[in-house]
Amino acid sequence: MIKLYDNGVYLVNGTEIIEDTGDSAAALQQKCGKAPSKEEALKGTMAYGILESHNTSGNMENLQIKFDKLTSHDITFVGIIQTARASGLEKFPVPYVLTNCHNSLCAVGGTINEDDHMFGLSCAKKYGGMYVPPHQAVIHQFAREMLAGGGKMLLGSDSHTRYGALGTMAMGEGGPELVKQLLNRTYDIARPGVVAIYLTGEPQKGVGPQDIALAIIGAVFANGYVKNKVMEFVGDGVSKLSADFRIGVDVMTTETTCLSSIWTTDDKIKEFYEIHKRTEEYKELKPADVAYYDGMVYVNLSEIKPMIAMPFHPSNVYTIEELNANLMDILDDVEKKALVSLDNNNINYTLKDKVHNGKLYVEQGVIAGCAGGGFENICDAADILRGKNIGADEFSLSVYPSSQPVFMELVKNGRIADLMAT
Structure with a gap:
């Protein structure tokens, strides 16, 4: 299903894999008629080219990056802008988008959330930023629809700032790094390693982007x-995935502890930009004829099965088959780990009480956010639920489309009506 290479690899013509072993030079010579050095071949990755074009240090081992665009939501932009103002900010030097999608309900602390929104609006007017009112879009969906661009780099004050599927290297950082960018400083890091995520095959019916991720x-x-590397998605399997599917996988790469992500792009990504009236932002991206990677994750999409992540981290994963076959043992393990994670003996954490007649019952369903709230994901859910009923007991279902354009299209094609009928 998934194979991790023990060594670095050379990728030839985007499809042929040569592991970096003792005879790799001979294999390269046979395939390409030349055997470029590792130092030369590492420049062939998409990530290297994008980093190089944004590096201002003149030294590719120690980068000083200036980003094309910035984005923050209403949990973080107040502190960022206040700090930048105290440090001499006069205007936003690059496009800076302020979304209001995390604290959009004025239900805690009186009007404190709306006060933040008004602060953001006033700053956008004063310093030249872009303000996205509440209920318009999740920060990352707005960025996909309106900010991303082929070969560009974006920095966001949110961990899941990932737009690699659209050809954009994006990173999520703490507020101080955005303050530095607002003050015309740089993002200073050593050149990151790049790991190829080689996709082949095609997902089975019923397997979605979250399962792959x-x-x-x-x-x-x-x-x-x-960890702290760039995940570069390549391989013949990429073309088998829709733009929405790729986006759903890409946004969850944050949970791997990688630094950023980038994907090869094609006509499906070009169509995405066309849909959002931004055709000029599309750029075809692919590795050079020979590219060197510090490692490779080989993923056969055809062998991935429906997955589930158990508490308390997305890496605690099982296939649904494994969970059903070993339900009580897995739940017992989760409960034991919870005692360590919660560090509170007064909390009686249990999941086994959710098992009835040998099956695990859930009390709430949420389809939402920058990963789950995509158009195709919600369409699939509506297709599955059509003609069914969730009942009137304790189970509740919430569905939050990732943006108003997504919501509008779901209304037009009837999927919202299908969901409301459940």
Whole structure:
């Protein structure tokens, strides 16, 4: 299903894999008629090219990055802008988008959330930013629809700032790094390693982007295989995935502890930009004829099964088959780990009481956010639920489309009516 290479790899013509072993030079010579050095071949990754074009240090081993665009939501932009103002901010030097999607209900602390929104609006007017009112879009969906661009780099004050599927290297950081960008400073890091995520095959029916992402997270989190590295998605399997599907996988790469992500792009991504009237932002991206990677995660999409992540991290994954076959043992293990994670003996944490007649029952369902609230994901849920009923007991179901354009299209095609009928 998933294989992690023990060594670095050379990728030839985007499809042929040559592991970096003692005879790799000879294999390269045979395939390409030349055997470029590792130092030369590492420049062939998509990530290297994008980093190089944004590096201002003149030294590719120690980067000083300036981002094309910035984005923050209403949990973080107040502190960021206040700090930048105290440090001499006069205007936003690059496009800075302020979304109001995390604290959009004025239900806690009186009007404190709406006060933050008005602060953001006033700053956008004063310093030249872009303000996204409440209930318009999740920060990342707005960025996908309106900010991403091929070969661009974005920095966001949110951990899941990932737009690699659209050809954009994006990173999530703490507020101080955005303050530095607002003050015309740089993002200073050593050149990150790049790991190829080679996709082949095609997902089975019933397997969605979250299943693919969870399978990868489960394979690489604990061993730190991609920690602080760039995940570069390549392989013949990429073309089998829709733009929405790729986005659903990409946004969850944060859970692997990687630094950023980037994907090869094609006509499906071009169509995404066309749909959002931003055709000029599309750029075809692919590795050079020979590219060197610090490692490779080989993923056969055809073998991935429906997955589930158990508390308390997305890497604690099982296939649904495994969970059903070993239900009580897995729940017992989760409960024991919870005692350590919660660090509070007064909490009686249990999941086994949710098992009835040998099956695990859930009390709430939520389809939402920058990963689950996508158009295709909600369409699939509506297709599954059509003609069924969730009942009038304790189970509740909430569905939150990731943006108003997504919501509008779901209304037009009837999926919202299907969901409301459940």
